[in-house]
Amino acid sequence: MIGMDAVQFIFILVAGFAFCQSLLALIHAYEHRRYYHSRQVCKLRPEVQLRATLIAPCKGMDIDLRSNLLALFWQRYPIYELCFVVESESDPAVPVILELQREHPHIPSRLVVAGIARDCGQKVHNLMCATRAVLEASGLAERSPQPPLAKGGRHELAQPPEVLAFVDSDACPHVDWLARLVERLASGKRAVATGYRWYVPESPAFANRLLSAINNTITGWTGPYGFNLVWGGAWAIRVETFRQLGLPDAWKGSLSDDLIVCRLVAKERLRVAFEPHCLTKSSADFSWARLAEFVRRQFTVVRVYSPGWWQVAFWGAFFTNVSLWGMLAMGSVWALTNGPWSLAIAGGLAYYLAGVIQAKMAAQAIRPFVSVADEDYHRVGQLNVWGWPVVSVASWLAVAASAFSRTIAWRGIVYRMDSPTKTTILMKRAGLDDEGNANARTTTRAA
Numbered sequence: 001m002i003g004m005d006a007v008q009f010i011f012i013l014v015a016g017f018a019f020c021q022s023l024l025a026l027i028h029a030y031e032h033r034r035y036y037h038s039r040q041v042c043k044l045r046p047e048v049q050l051r052a053t054l055i056a057p058c059k060g061m062d063i064d065l066r067s068n069l070l071a072l073f074w075q076r077y078p079i080y081e082l083c084f085v086v087e088s089e090s091d092p093a094v095p096v097i098l099e100l101q102r103e104h105p106h107i108p109s110r111l112v113v114a115g116i117a118r119d120c121g122q123k124v125h126n127l128m129c130a131t132r133a134v135l136e137a138s139g140l141a142e143r144s145p146q147p148p149l150a151k152g153g154r155h156e157l158a159q160p161p162e163v164l165a166f167v168d169s170d171a172c173p174h175v176d177w178l179a180r181l182v183e184r185l186a187s188g189k190r191a192v193a194t195g196y197r198w199y200v201p202e203s204p205a206f207a208n209r210l211l212s213a214i215n216n217t218i219t220g221w222t223g224p225y226g227f228n229l230v231w232g233g234a235w236a237i238r239v240e241t242f243r244q245l246g247l248p249d250a251w252k253g254s255l256s257d258d259l260i261v262c263r264l265v266a267k268e269r270l271r272v273a274f275e276p277h278c279l280t281k282s283s284a285d286f287s288w289a290r291l292a293e294f295v296r297r298q299f300t301v302v303r304v305y306s307p308g309w310w311q312v313a314f315w316g317a318f319f320t321n322v323s324l325w326g327m328l329a330m331g332s333v334w335a336l337t338n339g340p341w342s343l344a345i346a347g348g349l350a351y352y353l354a355g356v357i358q359a360k361m362a363a364q365a366i367r368p369f370v371s372v373a374d375e376d377y378h379r380v381g382q383l384n385v386w387g388w389p390v391v392s393v394a395s396w397l398a399v400a401a402s403a404f405s406r407t408i409a410w411r412g413i414v415y416r417m418d419s420p421t422k423t424t425i426l427m428k429r430a431g432l433d434d435e436g437n438a439n440a441r442t443t444t445r446a447a
Contacts, residue, residue, distance in 0.1 A: 008339075011330050015347050018323035022354035028221070029361040035224045036365035039276045044179055048186045052080040052236070053134045053161040054178060057126045058093035059086065059411050062170040063202065063283040066096050069169065073104040075178045081161070082109035085130035087122055089113055093169065120423050121255035122413055123232075128248040131164060135239070164242055166257075168233035171197055171280035174371060180277040181236045191241045191270035192261065195234035195278025196222065198370045202285035204379065211284050211291055212380040213391045214398070219279070220362035226271030229309065232258035234278050244268070253421040255410075259305035260420070276369045292401075295394075297410065299402035304417045310399070317396035324351050324389055352389065359385040 056072060058065075072082055084097045094111070101109050112133050117125035137160075163182050167173060177195070184193035199215050201208035222228055235258065242248075245264040254260050265272060286294065303310040331344030363381040370377060384391060406417045407426065414427040 011327070011344060011347075014323055014326045014330070017319065018327065018347070018351045021319065021323065022351060022358075025358050026354060028223070029358040032220065032223050033361045033365040036276050036369070040368050044176060045183055045186070048179065048183045049078050050162040050182055050186065050238075051159060052077065052163040052165055052178060052182055053083055054080055054165045054167060055083045055085065055127065055130050055134070056167050056169055057085050057123050057130070058097065058169040059091060059122065059126075061092045061096075063285055064172065065093060065169060066100070068172045069096060069100055071172050071174070071177075072167065073100060073107050073109075074175050075173075076175045077178045077182070080165075080178060082107060083112060083130050083134055084109065085112040085114055085126040087114055087116060087126065116428075117425065119425070120251065120253050121257075121415060122411065124251045124254050124257050127166070127257055128251050131242070131248045134161065134164070161239060163236055163238055165236035166232060166234070167280070168197075168282075170282050171233050172282070173234070173278070173280045177234075177278055177280065178236075180275055181234070184273040184275050185236060185238055189271070190226070190273035191237065191265055191268075192230055192272045193236045193275055193278070194228060194230045194272055195275055195280060196231050197233055197280050197282045198366070198372070199284040199380075200281050200372050200376055201380065202283050205286075207286045207288050207291045208284040209380050209383050210391065210394055211286055211294070213383045213387070214295060214395050216362070216366070216380065216384050217388075217391060217395060219366060220359070222274045222276075224274075226273075227266070228272040228274040229306075230258045230261045230265070230272055232256075232261075233282075234280050235261075237261075241270070253423055254305075255408075255415055255417050255423045256301050256305045256420075259301065262306060263420070276366070279366070279369045281370070281372060292398075293409070295398035296401045297408040299399045300405065300408050301417070303402050304406060305420050310402075314396070314399045314403075317392055317399060320355075320392050321389075321396055324348055324355075324392075327351065355388045355392075356385055359388050 054072060054075070056069065058069075062068065069084075084093075086094055086097075097111055101111070110133070112126075112130045114126040114129035116122070120128075163185060165178060165181055181193050181195065184190055196219050197215065198219070199208070199212035201212055245261070245268065247261070247264070250264060251257060251260055262272075299310065299313065302313070327344050327348035331341045331348065333339070334341035334344055363384055367377060367381075408415055408417070412428070413425060416424040416426055418424055
């Protein structure tokens, strides 16, 4: 190192780090693709018939709300009921839910009216009310695994559920989604099974494609590991494990449902199974302002509830950008000072191509599990593969922006996350009084 100027020394450090990072990333991409392929060829076991309750919190009119909720009635699973939960009977989602219940009387379902949250996130409050209502009641119906809308082969069961499953109202699962999710719990080796989402751009607008691409980078880091994060829009847990973790009481004062579960699972040294078959479609229709607020909100919640994962996201994206743009910047400096600029440019190009290979392998692995048109998939996939530096910069900016505030707006409510167990509601949407309905009420419709 003696006699080497500062720029050359920095270049060696950056290039060395970039090489190690690329090597590890490519190894992960290979394992990621291998795991996804193993799940793709894995046949669904028909003997898995744990009694399940599928809980769907709803608030407002999501894009494609009716088709998303309709998909829940079409699940090819023999023993399950649906539990919809809303804040109030005046929620715009309620007429849609009631209409679908009337259209599918053979599918047992209930509607829980949770009331207004006071010291936690509205979704968390809804889930606490819904899970308590389900666990205090019984009466799941069994039906034969016939095509959707079939009404034969069912009878009442006077037994509580063995599994609780959860899905967001903006997600559209396929017909075997619930079966695939519950199957991962059958062996008892995993405490929680989870899926994730794939954003389908509603239009070719770049903001929609960028959101989907950012989301896909997170999907690309899932795999056969026991430390996978739980996503609240698609997960399932055995009732006995749910109670072992201290839920639903452990959600008190929280804004995040899934990251609280992650903390509890890690504390108990349990494992989370990620199921590629449980990737769900969600529609993306974002302006630039809504996109910026959405990604900042997501990472702000992660910073409060999982600071370790937030640090990984921040520094991972930071060093990725430093590695690529740093080598290109050094090449520019050396070009002006008669240095070995071609070496730096070649290093930057090699790093870029390694990222392309990694993203390409991830896109190929995920494709069989996403039921969208090739045009939609490739439109996002091309941005993920060839435009990954742009996605990386956008991701890092979102993570960095989340470092400066604990206040977020979510579904018309402004929250301040004082701690993982304390949430302050700063402002509610117009039309809601301060009293609300503190007691959950349940209406049940069963076959």
